[in-house]
Amino acid sequence: MGMGGHRVYKTGDPRAKHLKKMSKELTARHGMEKWYEMSIKIEDYIKEEKGLPANVDFYSASVYHSLGIKHDLYTPIFAMSRFSGWIAHILEQYENNRLIRPRAEYVGPQNQVYVDINKR
Structure with missing residues (x-):
């Protein structure tokens, strides 16, 4: 990035x-x-x-x-700066009655057990 x-x-x-x-x-x-x-x-x-x-x-x-600013906040700040754009895209999808699908499909591991971040 x-x-x-x-x-x-x-x-x-x-x-x-x-x-x-x-x-x-x-x-x-x-x-x-x-x-x-x-x-x-x-x-x-x-x-x-x-x-x-x-x-x-x-x-x-x-x-x-x-x-x-603490390192743990970098990603949330990044996401918050994009949030209004993401919402605008969602509203466009609803307005056009068309779902915009991703071009790729997740192929990674399925059904993973969640491990608390403090235990990783």
Whole structure:
């Protein structure tokens, strides 16, 4: 997650540029420059090796970390930022009376026993 661009932004995600700047400023302010510097190296490597630009999510981790947000909250924050879009898709499906089915089918293990996260 965080690399691969965006279907609309063909020449790079402009939102990623803002988050990159924010990451640089926040990590410097809080003495956490190593996270920004590491992100730059990863971004450069992936862009050179795979030709993939950073998207809006790439610099989120260093921004969240520099703000003191706990790692356990990164995924819920990511999901919450998408929630309104997901709801909009559901409403479109209802409005058009058409269910949009996924193109893939789950082929992983079935009937797995749930193990509490603290026991994993």
